[in-house]
Amino acid sequence: MSGPVPPAGTTTLLVIAKEPVPGRVKTRLSPPFSPGEAAELAAAALEDTLRTVLTLPARRRVLVLEGRPGPWTPHGFDVLPQSAGPLDERIAAAFGTCTGPALLIGMDTPQITPALLAPALSPGGWDGCDAWFGPAEDGGFWALGLAAPDPGLVRGVPMSLPDTGELQRARLTDAGLTVRNLPPLRDVDTAKDAVRVAAAAPDGRFAAALSRLGRAVVR
Template sequence: MTDALVIVFVKNIKLGTVKTRLAKTIGDFGAFEVYSELVKITEKATDALTMDKRIYFSNAVVESKWQNDFKTVQNGKDLGERMMNAFKEGFDAGYKKIVLIGSDLPDINSTHITSGLKALETNDVVFGPAEDGGYYLVGLSKLNTDIFTDKPWSQPNLLEVTLQELHSKHISVGTLAVLNDIDTYDDLIVSDFYKSNLKLQEKIVTQKADFLFQEK
């Protein structure tokens, strides 16, 4: 057991349940293809890490993913409660520093994760800000339930509201580089992730055309 833990939140890759905002433009099949690629990137980013990992799936454990790591299912009525429970389980198990990431970041790599853990050496909390006003990484050196309670999830002021509350309570916070997650079609087409993946582009063009045809 290491003193640091990396938690990964993963949605089960099931048609019609992933990247629903993106699916409104390119259809469920297109969103499925995009999210499948993003999960591969996340798995690659965590593969080389030497610290312990816990993978939390949204509905059911997928044994073929993160084959050598601890896997379980998220528990809670909303995102905040699910994240809080995952952190609580980690601290109860004896970990001293914990970071949690999602699985829809095309630019995530192991350096972002290790930087988050390093920031916890001098801060109580660390965030990896997302361009949409949320965050792609949250890290704690001790459990802080306020971060996960009564917050505007999926809103553009999520990080701002959270930081204001932490600063008002004089809790030290570190921040990492800003990254962009993929929530919409506009996010997708401007990303290097999409521009550099010709196979994915071909699939998305086809899926989007099929989707638009069906919508007529």
């Protein structure tokens, strides 16, 4: 059965994600969660993210996936395999598939809403703007948008460091780009993060999965 027609826009939306397989995703959630529970939380986070992206105006919606699609993959997305290599190479390759403005997000911020991304996706979102940057509270970034996707703007930026976001933003500004910021968000990395993110989006599938698991975590 087909669902509502997703709204059209001018920006390609990229979601970079891993198939939620136990032992391969959200490993920092174990303990207190088992690998299977961590994968269940990852699947819920990914499903929330994809469903929100379906409500956003886009030229094209692409799931850049490590692994295989599953029942959590909604209609309305093209699915492309991630490239090989470290994360900067995989993000760079994802942008390399795009022509025209593109905005990339991950699967670790299921609390995203249309309002959070509205500044970048509004009709004038790219007027006088070369890049959009969404900083993460852990020092990384949760969103990166490029008016003219250039893999070289990402390739070689060290990932998963406390200053990754700072380094990535500096790469943009050093290239002479005009950068606008999206609000900072918390990634789901640890159990403590999971509790806070679920509290920020209590009606989502991620919050429901965390509640269903019923495991005491550090608050």
